[in-house]
Amino acid sequence: MWTALIGALAWVVASALFGWLPLLGTLVTYLAYLGVIKWRYKGGWFTAAGIALTGWLAASLVLELLSVLGVTGFSALGIPGV
Template sequence: MVESIVSSALIWFVGLLVGAVGIAAGAKLLLDRDTGFRRAILTALIGATVWALVSYFIGGIPLIGPILMLIIWIGVINWIYPGGWGTAAGIGLVAWLVAVGILFALSTVGVVTPDALGIPGV
């Protein structure tokens, strides 16, 4: 039981860090300035929480649920970072690509499984 809790906490923490690294990379690339890693962690934390809540309530609605979940997640990025919806979508796309790359590398060496994510839907 304790091992399961520790494992879950570790997966959550790695996911949060991977998501934050991805968001920070997207923000740095699209905003062309350092916006701070704390902001990326906050964005990953709020984004994942909002994603989970929206998923719970409307995620099961075919097509509409996942689209609304994605729009709301991008909305969190838009709320926290300057630049508008286009920039937020770009940050989200870069974050997703970076997270996939990091998790692929980590799973290749056996550190994590690909389900350890801080970016929803990866």
């Protein structure tokens, strides 16, 4: 839970500071999010990217299944783009 909260805060701050830059802003924002995951878990950048991808896929799948069942209005705080 704390990683998601800290990651969401890092995403918001980086997006506010650099989000206006095309492509570079998105990259810096994503690197800030990955940096939080890397800081919170053992492993390197590839491990952090794997954790982020797994979290994104799981959240996307659960939200899609809820949508199919007619349950809407939820979002995944701490998971970018979901």
